[in-house]
Amino acid sequence: MGHKKKLTGIGATALLAAVAVLGVIHAQTGAAEGVMPVVSQTVDGLKAEMKVSAYPAKTLHHNEFTVTLTDREGAPAEGFKLSASLTMPSMVCGSASFDLKEISPGVYKGDAVPLMAGMWEAAITAETGNGNVIFSRRLLAER
Known part of the structure; x- marks a missing residue:
């Protein structure tokens, strides 16, 4: 037994x-x-479609990050100044910031460079005449 x-x-x-x-x-x-390659979010009537060219993003590489902004009516939102900051909330490894340039009406591009593998938080700030609008998305990075 x-x-x-x-x-x-x-x-x-x-x-x-x-x-x-x-x-x-x-x-x-x-x-x-x-976490999807394309994430949409609407804040204060401004819609952002945030896309990473290759997903998951590659660490220590330039990953094309595109934000398409539209207004309440769906028209391109032009003339904004966009900046982004990548942080890793679960780690203390600093942040990586970059600007996004408007390449066509309402379409902004920049290069995201995650510093290490893991889950990152991207905060995208759009400067408006009435203050700032902040969008966010998670971003997975691999080696």
Whole structure:
């Protein structure tokens, strides 16, 4: 009977280990699946469609970051000054800032350079005549 209990204990340990491994795999894939290459957000009537050219972004590389701004009616929102800051909330590794230049009416581009692999938060600030509008999105970076 003692032998049977030992096998049951080993089986329970193996089952718990398998569940833990599956949980880690699910958490990692879930994090990657939860962030899309294109994210849209509307703040104060201004809509931003934020896109990263290659997704996930590559660390220590220039990743083209495009923001398309439209107004309440869907017309291009022109003439804004846009800047962005990448931070990694779960780490203390500094930030990476960059400006976005308007390349056509309502379309702004810049180069995002994540410093290390992981989940980043991109905060995009659009300077308006009435203050600033801030958009945000998560950004996954890999080596």
